[in-house]
Amino acid sequence: MVESAAPILEVANVTKRFGAFAAVNDVSFKISDGEFFTLVGPSGSGKTTLLRMLVGMEKPTTGELRLRGKVINDLAPNLRPTCMVFQSLALFPHMTVGKNVEFPLNIRGASQGDCRTRAWELLKLLHLDPNRYYDKNVTQCSGGERQRVALARALAYDPEILFFDEPLSALDARLRKTLQKELKDLQRSTKKTFCYVTHSLEEAMVMSDRVAILRAGVIEQIGQPDEIYANPKNAFVAEFMGEVNLLDIIVAADGTALWEAGRKTIPLTLPASAGALEAGAKRKLLIRPEALRFVVPGEVAGNTVPVRILNQFSLGSRVQYHVEVSPGCTLTVERLREERSATAEAVLGWELADSQILEA
Amino acid sequence: MSDAVPVPPKKSRSFGPGAVGLFSATPFGLLMLFGFVAPLLCVVWFGFMPPKTFSLLQAPTLENYQTIFNQTYFKSILWSLGLATATVLILLVICYPLAFAMAKIFKGGATFVTYAIATSLFVSENIRLFGWVIGFMKNGVVGGTLAKVFDLQVDSLLYNIPVIILGMVYVYLPFMLFPLVLGVKMVPDQVREAAFDLGASRWQVFRKIDLPLSLPGVMIGSLLVFVLSVGAISEAKILGGQKVVTIASDIESEFTYAQNWPLGSALSTLFIALTTVVVFFALSRFDLEKLLGKKPSE
Numbered sequence: 103m104v105e106s107a108a109p110i111l112e113v114a115n116v117t118k119r120f121g122a123f124a125a126v127n128d129v130s131f132k133i134s135d136g137e138f139f140t141l142v143g144p145s146g147s148g149k150t151t152l153l154r155m156l157v158g159m160e161k162p163t164t165g166e167l168r169l170r171g172k173v174i175n176d177l178a179p180n181l182r183p184t185c186m187v188f189q190s191l192a193l194f195p196h197m198t199v200g201k202n203v204e205f206p207l208n209i210r211g212a213s214q215g216d217c218r219t220r221a222w223e224l225l226k227l228l229h230l231d232p233n234r235y236y237d238k239n240v241t242q243c244s245g246g247e248r249q250r251v252a253l254a255r256a257l258a259y260d261p262e263i264l265f266f267d268e269p270l271s272a273l274d275a276r277l278r279k280t281l282q283k284e285l286k287d288l289q290r291s292t293k294k295t296f297c298y299v300t301h302s303l304e305e306a307m308v309m310s311d312r313v314a315i316l317r318a319g320v321i322e323q324i325g326q327p328d329e330i331y332a333n334p335k336n337a338f339v340a341e342f343m344g345e346v347n348l349l350d351i352i353v354a355a356d357g358t359a360l361w362e363a364g365r366k367t368i369p370l371t372l373p374a375s376a377g378a379l380e381a382g383a384k385r386k387l388l389i390r391p392e393a394l395r396f397v398v399p400g401e402v403a404g405n406t407v408p409v410r411i412l413n414q415f416s417l418g419s420r421v422q423y424h425v426e427v428s429p430g431c432t433l434t435v436e437r438l439r440e441e442r443s444a445t446a447e448a449v450l451g452w453e454l455a456d457s458q459i460l461e462a
Numbered sequence: 463m464s465d466a467v468p469v470p471p472k473k474s475r476s477f478g479p480g481a482v483g484l485f486s487a488t489p490f491g492l493l494m495l496f497g498f499v500a501p502l503l504c505v506v507w508f509g510f511m512p513p514k515t516f517s518l519l520q521a522p523t524l525e526n527y528q529t530i531f532n533q534t535y536f537k538s539i540l541w542s543l544g545l546a547t548a549t550v551l552i553l554l555v556i557c558y559p560l561a562f563a564m565a566k567i568f569k570g571g572a573t574f575v576t577y578a579i580a581t582s583l584f585v586s587e588n589i590r591l592f593g594w595v596i597g598f599m600k601n602g603v604v605g606g607t608l609a610k611v612f613d614l615q616v617d618s619l620l621y622n623i624p625v626i627i628l629g630m631v632y633v634y635l636p637f638m639l640f641p642l643v644l645g646v647k648m649v650p651d652q653v654r655e656a657a658f659d660l661g662a663s664r665w666q667v668f669r670k671i672d673l674p675l676s677l678p679g680v681m682i683g684s685l686l687v688f689v690l691s692v693g694a695i696s697e698a699k700i701l702g703g704q705k706v707v708t709i710a711s712d713i714e715s716e717f718t719y720a721q722n723w724p725l726g727s728a729l730s731t732l733f734i735a736l737t738t739v740v741v742f743f744a745l746s747r748f749d750l751e752k753l754l755g756k757k758p759s760e
Contacts, residue, residue: 157659179659192656205670206660206684260662 108136109146110295111156111263111439116165118319127319128165133263133297140298140306143316144342150171150267151235152316153299157186157265159281163434171260185261187269193240199225199251200236206259224254227288246277257292266298270305282308303343307331315339335459337386346435347394348460349387353379361387363407364431370405373454386460391422391436393456396448403451411446425450502618502734509728529627535729538709539736545708546692550684553638556631557683561642562672566651572643579636587633591700594629595620598701615652621703629697634690638683645679646672683740692737709733 109132118126126148131140135459140266143149154160155167158179167174182213185206191350194202201208203221213221225232229446230252235243239249249269256264266285286309289296300306306313314324315338322334334340337348351359351370361368370387372379379385409425412432417420423435425448435450510522511528564572582590597603598619608614619625649672657671658664673680695710709729716726 159655159659179655180661180663185659186656188652188656190650190652192650192652194653194657194671205657205662209661209663209666255660 106133109133110137110170111297112166112168112171113152113156114168115285116152116155116167118155118160121165124319126162127187129316129319129321131314131321131324132163133295136293136295138286138296138302140296140310140313141316142303142306142313142342146318147316148319149299149301149316153186153265153267153297156263156297157184159181162383183262184265185256185259186265186267187252187256189267189269189271191248191253191269193248193252195241197240198236199230199240199243201230202251203238203254203258205255210322220258221254224257225250227257228254229284230254245273246347249273253288257294258408261294263295263297266300268300271300271302276378278305279308285309293428315342316423334388334460337388338461340386340388342453345391345434346411347391349389350392350462351385351387352393353381353383353385355381355446359385359387364428366428366431368407368427371454372459373404373457375455377460379459384462386462388458389433389452389456390459391434393432393452394433394450395434395437396435397451399449401451404454404457406449406451409448409450412449426462432438486561505727506731507727508547508724509731511724511727513724514722526725527732529588529725530728530732535709535712538707539733541698542692542694542709542733542738543704543740545627545630545694545698545706546688547632548627549689549691550638552627552631553635553687554680554684557638557642558646558680561639561646561679564639564643565646576643579639583636588696588700590633591629591696594625594632594701612734620701621705623702626697626702626706629701630691630694631687633694633697634687637686637690641679641686642676643679643684645676645683648678649675681745685744686742689737689741 111133113129113131116126116129117124129148129152138284141149141152151160155162157175158177169182169184193204197205200218203224204217207217207220221236225235230247230250235247235251240248243251252269259447260418270281273281282305284299285296289309298306298309303313303315310327312325313327315322315330317338321337323330330339331343334342334343340346342347349370350362351372352362353359353372354369357372357374357376359370359372360368372387395403397406407427409427411423411425413424414421415424417436419439420436421439423437424432425435426432427450433450472586504518505520507522509526510524511518511520511526512523560575566574568575582592595602599605600618601609602618604619605616610615653675654667654671657667662670693710695708695714698706698708699711713726713733716722716729720726
C-alpha cells in the first residue's frame with residue numbers, strides 16, 4: 103500500500119564478511135518513506151548484522167547503502183539521521199527518565215526549556231505521565247515503561263528512520279501484544295519510517311507493511327504479510343510462519359504424487375496450481391493445520407488418509423490435534439472446538455485447493 | 463497502631479541469623495580490636511604524654527601539639543598531600559586509556575597486561591626504587607648511555623621533585639589501574655553505542671556516559687592511591703634524597719633518631735585525622751553507594 107512512495111533507504115548488493123564467513127550475502131531491498139518494514143529471520147540469519155550496517159555500527163564489505171539517494175556507507179552513526187532502539191534498550195542508568203529522553207536534544211545544544219517541553223510531549227505521547235515519570239530513575243521503571251522511555255528517547259532524536267532490534271523480545275506475551283499495537287499506532291501517527299528486526303514472524307505480521315525473510319544472510323522472500331502468508335516461496339518461509347504441515351512428496355505422472363510418510367508411501371492427488379512437474383522431482387506439499395479436517399464415512403475430499411490421534415491440545419476457541427499417519431510421520435490439525443468426539447482412529451482429508459507445492 | 467497486633471511470644475533460645483553472624487564475626491572482631499583499634503588508641507593517647515617519655519601512665523598534656531603548631535611540620539604535611547594529589551591526577555590520566563583498552567579492546571591481551579603489571583608487585587617496592595636510582599644516578603644507566611652514545615654529559619637526575627612523583631606514579635600504578643578496569647567494565651557497550659547513535663560525539667560519549675558510569679572505579683582507585691601515597695616514605699627518601707621531607711618521614715624520625723614517641727604519636731594522630739577528613743570529604747562529594755547501586759540491569 104505504501105510501495106508507490108519514494109524509497110528512503112536503498113540497500114544495494116550489500117555483503118558483510120567476517121573472515122571467510124558472509125553474515126550478509128548480496129542483499130538488496132528498498133524501504134519506502136513512511137513504511138513499517140520488518141526484517142525477520144531465525145538467530146544467525148544475519149538480521150542483526152544487517153541492522154548494524156543500516157545504523158552505521160558496522161560497515162558493509164561490499165555494496166552500497168543509500169539514504170535518499172546519498173551513499174552513507176562510511177557515515178558514523180552519530181552523523182546519520184537514523185537511530186535505533188536496542189534489544190537491551192540501552193537506557194542511561196545514571197539518568198532520570200526525563201534526562202534520558204532529553205539526551206539527544208541536549209547533545210544538539212537545545213535550551214533547557216526546549217528540552218523539557220519536548221520530553222514532556224514525548225512522555226505524554228508514549229502514555230507515561232510526565233508528572234510521575236520525568237524525575238523517576240530509569241532503573242526503577244518496569245519493563246514496559248522502559249520500552250516507552252527508550253522509544254521516547256529515540257523519537258526525541260527525530261530520526262528519518264527508526265530502527266528496532268527486537269526490543270520487545272524480553273517482555274511477557276500480553277505486554278508485547280499491547281506494545282506491538284501501540285508501536286503500529288505510533289508509526290501511523292508520526293508518519294515515520296520504521297524498520298524492525300525480529301525473529302518472530304507473528305510479531306512482524308501484526309505490525310508491518312512489508313516483511314523481508316532472511317535465512318543465512320540471504321533474503322528468501324520479501325512482500326506484504328498477507329502475500330507471504332498466502333504464497334510462501336519455499337518450505338523455509340512456510341515453516342517459519344508457524345505450525346504448518348510440510349509433506350515430502352515425489353511427483354508422479356498426471357498430477358499425482360507419492361507421499362513418503364514415514365514407513366508408508368501414500369499416493370496423493372496434487373492441486374491444479376502445481377502445473378506440469380517432471381516426474382520424480384522432489385517437492386514439499388504445504389497444508390495448513392486449519393485446512394485439514396476429519397472426514398466421516400461417505401464424505402468426499404480431495405485427498406484422504408487414515409490416521410491415529412495421538413494428542414489433543416486446547417487453544418481456547420480451537421483444538422489442536424497431533425495425529426500419526428504412520429510411525430515417524432505426524433501431522434498437526436486445528437479445528438474449531440466441539441466438532442468431533444475424540445476417537446483414536448479417524449480419517450483425515452483436505453481439499454486440493456488448500457494445498458500448495460513448494461520447492462524442497 | 464491503635465489495634466496493635468499482639469506481639470508473638472519470643473522464641474526462647476533460638477539463634478537468629480543475627481546471632482550466627484555475630485558469632486562468625488568474632489575472630490575478625492577480636493583481630494581488629496587487638497590489632498587495629500587498641501594500637502590506634504595507644505597512639506592517640508601517647509600523643510598526650512609529656513615529650514620524650516616512654517610511659518602511658520602520666521598526666522595528659524597538649525605540649526606535643528603546641529610543638530607541632532609552633533614548628534614547620536605543616537610543610538611536610540603539605541608536601542605529602544601535594545605529592546599524593548599529583549600522583550592521583552597523573553595516574554588517572556595515564557591509567558584511564560589503558561583501563562579502557564583492557565576492559566573493552568584488548569580481549570585476550572588484557573590478561574597478559576594484567577599479569578605483566580601484577581608481576582611488578584612481586585618485587586619489593588624498595589628494590590624497585592633502588593633500580594630507578596641506578597638508572598638515574600650520575601653515570602647511571604640513563605646518564606652513562608647519553609654520555610657514551612650522544613656524548614652528552616648529564617648530572618645525576620635524582621633528588622628532585624619530578625623524580626619523586628615519577629617513583630610514586632610507578633609504584634602505585636596497579637592500585638589505580640585495576641579498579642579503573644573494573645569501573646570501565648561496568649559501562650555496557652550498548653549504552654555507549656546508543657549515546658553515539660543518538661548524535662553524541664566521541665568526547666560527549668566519554669563525558670556523559672563513560673565517565674559517570676565508571677565513576678565507582680575512578681573513586682576507588684583514586685582513594686586507594688591517595689591513602690597509600692599520602693603515607694609514602696621511600697620514594698621521597700630514596701629518589702628524592704632529603705630534597706623533600708614528607709610527614710611520614712618526620713614521624714619516622716621522631717620515633718627513631720629523636721626518640722620522642724609522644725611527638726611522633728601526636729603527629730600520627732593529627733595526620734590520620736587530616737587524611738580521614740580529606741577522604742570523607744571526597745566521598746561525600748560522590749555518592750558511591752548510589753553509584754554502585756545504580757548498576758544497569760542489562
